[in-house]
Amino acid sequence: MQRRLFNTAATLALACTATLGATAARAQADYPNQPVTIIVPFAPGGTTDVVGRALATSLTKQLKQSVIVENKPGAGGTLGVVDMQRAKPDGYRLTMVPVGVFRQPYVQKTQYDPIRDLTYIASFTAYDFILAVAADSPFKTVKDVVEYAKTHKEGVDYGTPGKFTGNQVAMALLGKAAGVPFTHVPYKGDSEAITALLGGHVKTMVSTNGILNFMETGKVRALAIAADKRPPAFANVPTFKEAGYDVVVPSPLGLAGPRGLPLPIVQKLDAAVKAALDDPEMQRVIKTYGIRTDYRDHQAYSEFARRNFEAEKTIVQSLNLND
Structure with missing residues (x-):
């Protein structure tokens, strides 16, 4: 009697397993159905x-x-x-x-x-990381930013779309290469950081490619890009390496x-x-x-x-x- 019960239970278990497997396979084959x-x-x-x-x-x-x-x-x-x-x-x-x-x-x-x-x-x-300033900024080059940070007590702040992003890494690498500190101001996204830059709340920012439209309309000026070579869309923007700083962030x-x-x-x-x-x-x-x-x-x-x-x-x- 016990052997028959065991065999029946085992058969049911195998049947359930097979059914679940078939159901999962159908769900994967039908994907996506919502x-x-x-x-x-x-x-x-x-x-x-x-x-x-x-x-x-x-x-x-x-x-x-x-x-x-x-x-x-x-x-x-x-x-x-x-x-x-x-x-x-x-x-x-x-x-x-x-x-x-x-x-x-x-x-x-x-x-x-x-x-x-x-x-x-x-x-x-x-996408790429671009150091940018407002069109009316006195900074024309990366060197201008570095020299200002060296000679002014308040230093240079920069906006990014968040802490620990590649944007922050790019500026941290610049700070290390140039031997100067920069003040990080994190926002929730590129759009907030760009708004802060245009409003004069930060002196610089490190943006991703969303800055391109603002460059084309003359609202911001790009100083450098953290790429190993100039991407076609940013052909007129020097790389940090061209400016003398080893900053490349893929x-x-x-x-x-x-x-x-x-x-x-x-x-x-x-x-x-x-x-x-x-x-x-x-x-x-x-x-x-x-x-x-x-x-x-x-x-x-x-x-x-x-x-x-x-x-x-x-x-x-x-x-x-x-x-």
Whole structure:
């Protein structure tokens, strides 16, 4: 009797397992069958937000399902990653990943591990960091900024879209190279920092590509860009290295989901991201903001994440980002 009961229970368990497996397989095959949310970890109006919304529009076409954006600014662009710890690994809640997520665990206690807690899907663009001033500023070159900081007690302050961002790293690297301190003033996004610059609340700022429109309308002047060479959209802006300072800060932007995201869903999203880069609207936004395409598939992006997480440790150890 006991043997028959055991055999019956085992048979039922195997049947349940098979049913659950078949259900999961169908869910992955049918993905997506409801709206997908992408978290943009910065405030509306900045470069990351603009790119995120263009990507969501293009993915809507690729996936034949609505893709919506949810802004979660703060914590240096890492709140999307924190959110992934609570998200189900079903592909319906994703986040954009700025490189700051690999840096923050080295500068303060975080709720996440960027390797353990994320499934990397693809990177798609890269933006740059530009030191800019208002059009009426007396600063014409990076050297002007450095010399002022050396000779004036109040020094030079600069706005960024948040603490521990690549924007802050660029200025911290300049301070180290020039041997002068700068005062960091973090905001919730590029748009807030630009507003502060134009309002005279900060002397300088380090922006991403969203500054391009303000340059073209003559409201701001770009002094230097933290790239290894001048991007086409910023052909008239010298690199920091051309100005005599070794400041290069690469910044690819990617898409990730929670840990355990099934491979079929990852592959479907990866293919959709790659296709989205050829979408005319996505191309228009890339051109308008001077952003560079920087695609890596899910395998290459996962490997980049591992390498960059290790590299950030060295960068943080050489800089004091808590100032």
